Amino acid sequence: MSVLPLPGAEAAADEVATEPVPQARRRRGLPGFLRRPGGVFGAGWLVLVVVASLSAPLWRPYEPGQQDTANRLALPSAEHWLGTDPLGRDLLSRIFTAGALPLLASALMLVVAFGIGLPLALVAAERGRRVERVISRATEVFLALPATILLLAVIGVIGNRLYPVMAVMGVLISAAVYRVLLGVAQSVRQRLYVDAARVNGLGSLRVNLVHVLPSMATVVAVQAAQLFGIGLLVVAGLAFLGFGPGEPEPSWGFMIQDASGYIYNAPWLMVPTGLVLALTVVAANELADALAGRAAAPTVRRRRRPLRRAVQAVTPATPADPEAVLEVRDLTVSVDDGPDLVTGVSFSLRQGQVLGLVGESGCGKTMTARSLLGLLPDGVAVTGGSIRWQGRELAGLTEREIDRVRGREIAMISQEPMVALDPMFSIATQLVGPIRRFRGVGRKQARRIAAELLRNVGIVDAQRVLRSHPHQLSGGMAQRVCIALALTGEPRLLVADEPTTALDVTVQAEILSLLRALVRDTGLSVVLVSHDLGVVADICDTVAVMYAGEVVESGTAAAVLDAPAHPYTMALLGANPHVPEGEPVPERLASIAGTVPPPGSWPAGCRFASRCRFAEERCTAPFPALPAHDTGSVLCIRVDELSREHATWEPESAGDETHVQPTPTAGVPA
């Protein structure tokens, strides 16, 4: 008879609350739950039990009280399909005759619980903080009451009357209903369309009926199914204790109580009733799971990285830069049994230099960067090419092998410093662990090193930060801590994936100059992923511009940014809002029409052709990359003509709405 609170329903509430398109979900949801085996079983069995129980007087083979004294405690037979009880009464008839009461009483409990909980949740979500607080405190008190014992007290006072008792149960449980629904109602209300509806002058009741309630339908259904099962258990439990319909009326709980007295000589007796009750509750829960869509959650199974297909076969086509510490050649990253995400990417990096990987969102920059550390998402793997790090091949290493490289030789900082640190542990703990592991020092010594590292990344109040937890840090401070963490293993290469994107502009500059200082002072090499050409111009020595999973242009940052050879680079520069000092601010920015084609739909020829102003017929056929910018390359068949013509990607003519067009525009943070 455990009652509160319903973890499943809350999970469902979370799910719906984060679901961006509730309408679509709902429409798919109704037939959706019947596509899951649990949902089919749950709905099917519930319908069967409800119909069979309510119609029992019409079809039952015996009257529930009819005694067959010659056939007491009988096993299943042709006459008594489920056997008989100690008085020779037919179990099948009794079970389904008894079914109507728990089903109806449980339904009554649901009506009361939602009748109270739902309006309260809607009111609390609508009327704001103070009303919500009062209601929430009151329900917290209700939640803390021991429901079963209180129910017995109610029975002691009003007597053995099941429907009123279950109504009281509904009142008690409405607190749990309120709690789950409040969260959903609040998140629905926060969505824009509810506000829009209110602005349009719809009354409060109509807003609730038309906009809020439909979005809550899934959660209400999930919770109702779960509570229905609980209600059945409560009714049966009460009857088991003797607070149900008295003999000779049949009831599930009492039939099981009765059976418990015969387990010595007639163990079968406890099977049919218990099984029907158990199956019905299981069915209600399975239905709830299917409604919540939880059964579909894939079981996480970290598959062993598929061995690379062509990695060994590759010998660098162009002679490797002898001074390079990192040499990536023809890197291909693919989804298992799916499209390639990155193809034929090559670049190299010398010690103490910064390489920028630039391009719009969805061009494969992050996948490329993460493949350096073997940190690709599940189901994505390096399937070709080579990643040589200080003469050693990293592509195709096992988890265990690459674990020795991670942190020690190559470290990483990510886009969202606020979630990159473990919220449960203090900064000190998170720094001391890796320091001890990497440097083999004691706890005290490690803590000293941690403080020193924090000071090295510009944190003045190192001791205080060490004592803090991540949620107490600002974004810029958290990114500094992340950099300090990355430095614990004294790596030679830092992979920085959009390290400043999530930060305030002033903090961005601080973090960039910190990175620059680290490179200058320690000889660290950096692979910097960015969509921001200003950042690249600021800090990078070399640049690889990526488009649709491949490098379209590379070379020194100065050469590429000053004299872009590829139309895509020209377009990116034209769309870049950063203005060099002393130059006039342009009235309008250039834009690139269209979007990056998704993986799997890339054309055979130039992947940028469909958006390129200079595209011609021959751009649609495959062609090789050409050398450019001394050490770099460019992937454009018209590169010579364009450079002869001094082609640039200028803003569109006046009247174009480039400057107000929000998406998709290169240069705008994604």
Added chain:
Amino acid sequence: MAAVPAAATGPLLDTPDTRTQMLAYVARRLALAVGTLLAAVLITFLLVHASDSSPGAVRLGPGATAEAVAAENEALGWNRPLYAQFLDYVGALFRGDLGTSLIDGRDIAADLADRLPVTASIAFLATLLSGVVGVLLGVTAAVRGGRLGKGITTGSGVALSLPAFWVGILLVYLISLQLGWLPATGYVDFSADPAAWLQSLLLPVLTLTVGGAAIVARTANAGMREALAQEHVRTLRAMGTPPWRIRYVHALRYASVPVVSTLGIQFIALFGGSVIIENLFALPGLGQASQAAATASDFPALVGVVVVATAVVVVINLLLDLLVAALDPKVRAA
């Protein structure tokens, strides 16, 4: 390193001292606990007074005349103003006095004090076992995944739906009757024979653990999966943190908050649900007392059981809140 730029603005967000935060948090929770207890007393008190029966009628039994019942009620103070009776009751409550039974005149506080340890041990042991088994199963399901994970998920979905009293009977049949390992029913006092005490509790505890472990396993499974999908796990992997450390130090710690909450809720649920299990296994606990009081409409005993049970729930909730606050740094600030 010479010219590292320092953080220019606002090194830390403004956070009041952690200790003050914690104290304020404890104070809020304490107030809620006291409020809950008073609410429970008030609700049952009003419930009893809303009854169409009366303590006099209960004490004298069905054969009594109306006059005799009225006289008895007068003697019991039933006709005094409600607030006076309530204040008296609360006053007595503070002295640990829960009144006497209408049926046999026994002291209710003393009776419940004898029964509380029985129910509390069952609930405590069952919670403990549910925690151990549930966490093992849930973490295994989340970490291993595959067919084993699916099996555990499905199995726990079924197990948490089974009626405890039916599971109890099945276990008695299997373990006591078929295997003969344990006594089916009855209770041995701890002071009389600790080994026999544990033995007499084992079946009820196992019975409650079936559902309890299933619920904990679900929570642990979901919590571990959520933890392993967190962004900071990628940071840990990027630092070459050994997989066992990621799973059993970082992810488990993250999942511990929902698991501990669930365990607390489990304890409360098992405490309340003990009525049925005590009935099935003939254990002299609170549940049995509340069943007897309900059957006999023994009003003072009813109120007493509700008060004691609520007090236990409130104390557990309080401990739970403190434990969660200690585990989760963010809760203290909330």
